[in-house]
Amino acid sequence: MAAIRGMLFLGQYQYDRYRANPTAIQMDKNYRDWIGIMPGLTFCFHDRIDWNRAWEYLERIQLTGHEATREGLAANETTGTYRRYLADFVQTLVGVTATELGNLSHFLTDSRLATGVNILELISTVHPNHDIAINSFQPEHGARLQVHQIVTERGICYALNAPLALLQGVNGTSGQVASGKGFPGWSPIECEFSQHECYMKLDMFRSTVSYTIHSPYEVSTSDQLFTHVEESDELVAVYSVLETVANERLKDLTVRQRKCYFYDEAYENLQFYSYNLCIMNCRAKRALAVCQCRPHFYPFAEGPPCTVAGLHCLQQHPDWSNDADCKCLKPCTDVGYYVASLSKTQWTAEGGIPFTHKASLRWEILQPKTRLRRVLIFSYEDLLVSVGGAIALFFGKNGFYLSKIIEFLSIELGGWVRRKYIKRKERKRKRKHAIRLVAPK
Known part of the structure; x- marks a missing residue:
C-alpha cells in the first residue's frame, strides 16, 4: 500500500506540473541570422474636420433643415445659431476619446441628435483628405506601404504595417480580414540587418x-x-528591439498550460488575438453591460453601437474603461520597441516662420543582440517517462512493460466480454427458434 501511495503521489505531482507550468523563457543570443520586423505605426491628424463634407453629410441626413430640427431649441434662436449648434455637435463627436467623452449633455434635448446619428459614420465622413508620402529601405515594397483609416480610442486615425488594425476599419472591413490561415492580407514588413x-x-x-x-x-x-x-x-527616432519567439510545440498545449495566446488563435468573438484587442473587447463588454451599447471605436466588438445618449450614459459610469478585471493574457510571440535616440529639427526662418509646410517622421530599428524564446521543457512524453519512473521506483518494474501488461489484459478482457455477449445472443436466438417449432396450432 505504501508503494501504491508513493507512486500515486509522484504521478499526481508530475501531472500537476505538466498542467500548470510546462514552459520556460530562455535567452537567445545567436543573432547573426535573425530577420528584423519593422514596427507598426498608428498616427492621428490634429485637423479632423472638413467642413464642406460636414455640412453635406448633415444635409444628407436631414439635420440642417431649420424647421425640421428645432426640437430642444428656444423659439427665438436663429438659423445661424442652430448651425453653430450643429458645428459644436460635430466638433464634440470628432473629439470623443475613451478617456474624454466631451460635453454630451448639451445635445440630449434634441432627440434627433441624441439617438438618431451614426457617430462612426459621421466622424469618418467629415474627416479630410491629407497628403502623405511613404518610403522605406526597399522601394519595391510599394503596395505594402499602404495606410488604412481606422477608428481608435483616440478617434479617427491611420495605421501602417499593422495587419490587425483592419479589425478597427471604419468601412466594414472587420468581417473580411481573414484570408485563409494567417494574418489578413499581408504579413509585416521584414528587414535583413546584414x-x-x-x-x-x-x-x-x-x-x-x-x-x-x-x-x-x-x-x-x-x-x-x-x-x-x-x-x-523633422523627427528621427531610433528604436532598439526585444523580440519574443516561441517553439511551435507550444501550440500542442492548452492556453491554460502555456498562459499565452498565439496571434492566429481565435479569442471569443475575435478571429485573431492581441493583448490590446483583448483589453478593448473587455471594455466594450463592460460598456454593453452598464449602458446596453458599445462605444463606436470598438467596431469589432459585439453589441449595438452607442448613440450620443449611450455615450452620455457611459459618462455616468466612468469605471467602464477600467481594465483591472479583464484578465487578458500576453501573446506567446511579441516584438517590443524601445526608444534608443530621438532627435527633432524644426525648419523655420527668422522670426519662427516655417519655410517648409511638411512634417517628417523617420523611424529606424537597430539589430538586437538578444531575444527571448518560449520553449517547452516538460512535454507529454516527459510526463509518461516520469510516471514510468515512479512506477519503477516503487514497484521495481519497468513502467513501459507494466503498461503493456495492462494493455494486454484490457484487450483480453474486452475480447472475453465480447465473446460472452455473442454466445448469449446466439442462445437467445436459438431459444426463440425452438419455441416457434413447438408452438400449438
Whole structure:
C-alpha cells in the first residue's frame, strides 16, 4: 500500500506540473541570422474636420433643415445659431476619446441628435483628405506601404504595417480580414540587418500629427504614449528591439498550460488575438453591460453601437474603461520597441516662420543582440517517462512493460466480454427458434 501511495503521489505531482507550468523563457543570443520586423505605426491628424463634407453629410441626413430640427431649441434662436449648434455637435463627436467623452449633455434635448446619428459614420465622413508620402529601405515594397483609416480610442486615425488594425476599419472591413490561415492580407514588413538600414519614413504636408510605435501584431489604445509632430518638424527616432519567439510545440498545449495566446488563435468573438484587442473587447463588454451599447471605436466588438445618449450614459459610469478585471493574457510571440535616440529639427526662418509646410517622421530599428524564446521543457512524453519512473521506483518494474501488461489484459478482457455477449445472443436466438417449432396450432 505504501508503494501504491508513493507512486500515486509522484504521478499526481508530475501531472500537476505538466498542467500548470510546462514552459520556460530562455535567452537567445545567436543573432547573426535573425530577420528584423519593422514596427507598426498608428498616427492621428490634429485637423479632423472638413467642413464642406460636414455640412453635406448633415444635409444628407436631414439635420440642417431649420424647421425640421428645432426640437430642444428656444423659439427665438436663429438659423445661424442652430448651425453653430450643429458645428459644436460635430466638433464634440470628432473629439470623443475613451478617456474624454466631451460635453454630451448639451445635445440630449434634441432627440434627433441624441439617438438618431451614426457617430462612426459621421466622424469618418467629415474627416479630410491629407497628403502623405511613404518610403522605406526597399522601394519595391510599394503596395505594402499602404495606410488604412481606422477608428481608435483616440478617434479617427491611420495605421501602417499593422495587419490587425483592419479589425478597427471604419468601412466594414472587420468581417473580411481573414484570408485563409494567417494574418489578413499581408504579413509585416521584414528587414535583413546584414543587407539594409532598416527604416521607414512618413512625410505629411501641411499637417500636424500624433503617433505611436507598436508591435505590428498589435493595435494602439488610449493607454499608449503618443508623440506630437508639428508642421515643419523633422523627427528621427531610433528604436532598439526585444523580440519574443516561441517553439511551435507550444501550440500542442492548452492556453491554460502555456498562459499565452498565439496571434492566429481565435479569442471569443475575435478571429485573431492581441493583448490590446483583448483589453478593448473587455471594455466594450463592460460598456454593453452598464449602458446596453458599445462605444463606436470598438467596431469589432459585439453589441449595438452607442448613440450620443449611450455615450452620455457611459459618462455616468466612468469605471467602464477600467481594465483591472479583464484578465487578458500576453501573446506567446511579441516584438517590443524601445526608444534608443530621438532627435527633432524644426525648419523655420527668422522670426519662427516655417519655410517648409511638411512634417517628417523617420523611424529606424537597430539589430538586437538578444531575444527571448518560449520553449517547452516538460512535454507529454516527459510526463509518461516520469510516471514510468515512479512506477519503477516503487514497484521495481519497468513502467513501459507494466503498461503493456495492462494493455494486454484490457484487450483480453474486452475480447472475453465480447465473446460472452455473442454466445448469449446466439442462445437467445436459438431459444426463440425452438419455441416457434413447438408452438400449438
